[in-house]
Amino acid sequence: xxxxxxxxxxxxxxxxxPRRQQFFKDLGLDFQIILKxxxxxxxxxxxxxxxxNYLAQLKSLPFEKDLKSNDILITxxxxxxxxxxxxxxPQSEDEAFHMLRLLSGETHEVISSVCFKTKTTEKTVxxxxxxxxxxxxxxxxxxxxxxxxxxxxxxxYGIQEWIGHIGVTKIEGSYFNVMGLPVHMVYESxxxxxNNKITS
Numbered sequence: 001x002x003x004x005x006x007x008x009x010x011x012x013x014x015x016x017x018p019r020r021q022q023f024f025k026d027l028g029l030d031f032q033i034i035l036k037x038x039x040x041x042x043x044x045x046x047x048x049x050x051x052x053n054y055l056a057q058l059k060s061l062p063f064e065k066d067l068k069s070n071d072i073l074i075t076x077x078x079x080x081x082x083x084x085x086x087x088x089x090p091q092s093e094d095e096a097f098h099m100l101r102l103l104s105g106e107t108h109e110v111i112s113s114v115c116f117k118t119k120t121t122e123k124t125v126x127x128x129x130x131x132x133x134x135x136x137x138x139x140x141x142x143x144x145x146x147x148x149x150x151x152x153x154x155x156x157y158g159i160q161e162w163i164g165h166i167g168v169t170k171i172e173g174s175y176f177n178v179m180g181l182p183v184h185m186v187y188e189s190x191x192x193x194x195n196n197k198i199t200s
Contacts, residue, residue: 002187003028005194012073013057017152019160020076020181027187030114040077040088048072049126051086052077052113057124061119062183073117078180080109080155087155095146096156097138100163103155104136107170110155110178116189116195125189127182129173131159156178 011031013024024031038061041053055077062075064175079088090096113126144163148157157163157172159178176183 001028001189003030004191004195006030006072007192008070009197010068010071012192014075016074017076017180019158019179020107023176023179023181023183023186027183034063038062045102047084048109048112049082049111049128052111053080053115053124053126055079056113056115058121059144060115060122063117067119068188069119071118072190074114074186075117076112076114078110078112078154078183080108080110082106082155082163089115089154090151090156093151093181094147096150098148100136100141100150100155101138101142101155103133104141105133107132108155112177112180112182114182114186114189116193118193123195124195125182125185127174127185129175129177131168131169131172131178132170134169136163138164 006029013031013033014035016035021033040055042051046054051166056075059075060073067073087099090099109120110129110131111126113124115122115124134141148161158183159168173184174184
């Protein structure tokens, strides 16, 4: 299995997200968490998955000079794409309310990108999931905002939380991608990277 293949590699997850960290634990992988600050800004010309790809790659840059030959660095970013606009993490409760009001009764896309970097290679993959919300009342939105923590989540919601349980009426694609990591793609990508390194 993958954990056995990775025994001679050092897996580095550069993410403070407890959800992403739990996914790696659930995959049975040994990894270390290393965080390096980066200003998450992107050129205005970028659209759709170009944004999440850019930010995932941006988060890997502070590690470039430190990577050793057996290191595999993983960085990731998730955005919500709605009506040609990227919704990131809200900066306030009022902004969170505005985002959820926008998404209410509509279908949006959740895009997660994952960058895999070694000393000599870099590969970025992305995944897109369509999510549809029912018409949310103002009371439901404020209840969620006041009782949960939407400020650390793209689009101001976590699908695994209360609002996902009562508000999401349809999902097309990977559920885990909406939580912030397309786990199936991470698994396949790591398999490919390790197999290529072993055979090269």
